[in-house]
Amino acid sequence: MALQEQGCLPLPALGSCGEMTAVQGTTVRQISSQSAGGPSSKRPKKQHADLALDSVTKRLLEQSAEAEQSFYQMEEQRLQAEDHRREAKHARELHMLQVLGQIFSSIATRNPVATATPNTATALNTMESTMQPGVPMSTSGQMRFGRSSHRRVRSPQSQAEWPSYHSHPQSNAGLVLERSFSLGTAARRGMDDILPLVKNIVPQLTSKKHKGQDGRIGIIGGCQEYTGAPYFAAISALKVGADVSHVFCAKAAATVIKSYSPELIVHPVLDSPNAVEEIEKWLPRLHCLVVGPGLGRDEMLLKTAKEVIEKSKARDIPIVIDADGLWLVAQQPSVIQGYKKGILTPNYMEFTQLYEAMHHEPLDSSDHQRSAMELSVAMGNLTVVLKGEDDLITDGKKVILCRQEGSGCRCGGQGDLLSGSLGVLAHWAYTSSADMTKSVNPSVVAAFGACSLTRQCNRQAFHKHWRATTTTDMIQEISSAFKKLFES
Ligand SMILES: NC(=O)C1=CN([C@@H]2O[C@H](COP(=O)(O)OP(=O)(O)OC[C@H]3O[C@@H](n4cnc5c(N)ncnc54)[C@H](OP(=O)(O)O)[C@@H]3O)[C@@H](O)[C@H]2O)[C@@H](O)CC1
Numbered sequence: 001m002a003l004q005e006q007g008c009l010p011l012p013a014l015g016s017c018g019e020m021t022a023v024q025g026t027t028v029r030q031i032s033s034q035s036a037g038g039p040s041s042k043r044p045k046k047q048h049a050d051l052a053l054d055s056v057t058k059r060l061l062e063q064s065a066e067a068e069q070s071f072y073q074m075e076e077q078r079l080q081a082e083d084h085r086r087e088a089k090h091a092r093e094l095h096m097l098q099v100l101g102q103i104f105s106s107i108a109t110r111n112p113v114a115t116a117t118p119n120t121a122t123a124l125n126t127m128e129s130t131m132q133p134g135v136p137m138s139t140s141g142q143m144r145f146g147r148s149s150h151r152r153v154r155s156p157q158s159q160a161e162w163p164s165y166h167s168h169p170q171s172n173a174g175l176v177l178e179r180s181f182s183l184g185t186a187a188r189r190g191m192d193d194i195l196p197l198v199k200n201i202v203p204q205l206t207s208k209k210h211k212g213q214d215g216r217i218g219i220i221g222g223c224q225e226y227t228g229a230p231y232f233a234a235i236s237a238l239k240v241g242a243d244v245s246h247v248f249c250a251k252a253a254a255t256v257i258k259s260y261s262p263e264l265i266v267h268p269v270l271d272s273p274n275a276v277e278e279i280e281k282w283l284p285r286l287h288c289l290v291v292g293p294g295l296g297r298d299e300m301l302l303k304t305a306k307e308v309i310e311k312s313k314a315r316d317i318p319i320v321i322d323a324d325g326l327w328l329v330a331q332q333p334s335v336i337q338g339y340k341k342g343i344l345t346p347n348y349m350e351f352t353q354l355y356e357a358m359h360h361e362p363l364d365s366s367d368h369q370r371s372a373m374e375l376s377v378a379m380g381n382l383t384v385v386l387k388g389e390d391d392l393i394t395d396g397k398k399v400i401l402c403r404q405e406g407s408g409c410r411c412g413g414q415g416d417l418l419s420g421s422l423g424v425l426a427h428w429a430y431t432s433s434a435d436m437t438k439s440v441n442p443s444v445v446a447a448f449g450a451c452s453l454t455r456q457c458n459r460q461a462f463h464k465h466w467r468a469t470t471t472t473d474m475i476q477e478i479s480s481a482f483k484k485l486f487e488s
Pocket residue numbers: 225226227228229230292293294295296323324347348349350412413415416
């Protein structure tokens with residue numbers, strides 16, 4: 001208004017109105033033709049020109065006001081249309097939720113002792129992918145698929161007990177839902193539920209303990225070709241908080257591994273004729289075994305690894321199997337099949353080999369969760385950690401996703417960091433009371449912790465080193481990543 005009083009036109013109105021520009025053009029022409037007149041007619045012509053200018057300005061102001069008004073009208077109509085569209089979408093989503101609620105209730109009623117079999121799980125996954133979880137239901141952002149469906153279907157008891165999934169038949173049905181939703185928006189919710197359990201298993205640092213009590217970990221691996229992998233696993237175990245880390249490797253690898261770090265205890269025994277006896281001597285002192293990083297595929301080393309696994313099972317310690325150890329399992333599944341404290345950590349390639357070895361048919365790559373559960377069940381409900389864009393953890397009854405943000409840097413050796421860390425966490429999880437893990441499978445809790453930690457290390461190292469990130473850089477981050485995730 002003030003601008004108009006000063007004779008200035010509102011710019012947006014002028015800019016948005018073609019007619020006005022034309023009027024303005026006329027005005028300019030009129031003014032210039034009038035100012036081209038002779039000196040004798042100066043005064044009357046000037047008065048005439050002033051009058052013309054006044055009327056043109058008035059017209060311009062009127063048109064500007066009209067344009068402004070029509071602009072606001074159009075904007076109001078647009079907003080109304082958007083409101084209608086949003087309301088319709090909201091109503092459709094609500095309807096979908098009601099239908100799903102009914103379906104889930106009927107599943108729970110028809111099958112009160114339902115367990116999360118791969119098939120049910122897959123059916124639910126399919127629904128979930130149709131629902132595109134993660135999309136807010138309303139623009140207010142108050143209601144999201146995972147949470148609202150979850151409220152509708154789970155009984156208060158199962159909700160209170162989650163993630164305890166062995167105790168109550170109804171909680172099993174609720175669990176299936178939890179699982180299906182936990183793969184979407186509530187995957188983060190699932191993470192939120194497991195993370196406190198990982199925190200629970202971390203032992204207190206106290207002056208009352210002696211060396212070794214927080215973990216003595218053994219790594220079976222390291223040969224002529226691969227010295228980095230067992231080192232990464234062993235040093236990661238120490239950095240996570242184990243007190244002692246042993247590496248049982250082939251002679252050719254021992255001096256090299258020792259030279260990387262004085263912290264490690266290195267036994268050059270893996271290719272010696274009495275390898276099993278040499279390693280067996282140490283087993284009573286070990287809390288957990290990690291088999292496979294840098295093991296290679298030499299027949300003799302694999303045979304030794306197999307026998308060491310057998311001896312360790314008899315001692316009831318957790319056994320993490322990674323890398324070439326998984327090759328061994330693919331050849332001879334019985335070596336670990338049915339051993340509840342066994343944890344397999346395949347990457348996708350290793351997973352495919354294992355799956356096909358167990359099922360004698362090609363892997364259906366369209367449903368990783370189902371396949372991972374099937375593999376776990378076929379292995380006797382061993383915990384399987386399928387590493388990838390999301391890490392998928394299952395004991396055949398439930399699937400948990402770890403989506404801790406990592407980075408796009410896939411330097412070799414990250415899996416070794418994971419398996420070494422997992423060794424320590426598995427020891428802590430199995431020596432914690434059931435109360436601490438809320439009766440969740442300790443292997444699952446430990447696996448979730450190790451995956452989160454590895455990914456967080458990857459993220460932190462990547463922030464510092466970008467493309468140059470290596471596993472050594474990630475190992476440097478273990479201390480602060482661990483603190484951030486589990487001690488804050
Ligand atoms: N510094 C060291 O000492 C290190 C030693 N290490 C040790 O080396 C040993 C052998 O391990 P490994 O990495 O060569 O065997 P593995 O993982 O089967 O890859 C073989 C091929 O499979 C593929 N592939 C892999 N992942 C995939 C995926 N997600 N999705 C799809 N494809 C995938 C890919 O083939 P591509 O398709 O690229 O041709 C890859 O080349 C083992 O003992 C290990 O501990 C490592 O720990 C690294 C650090």
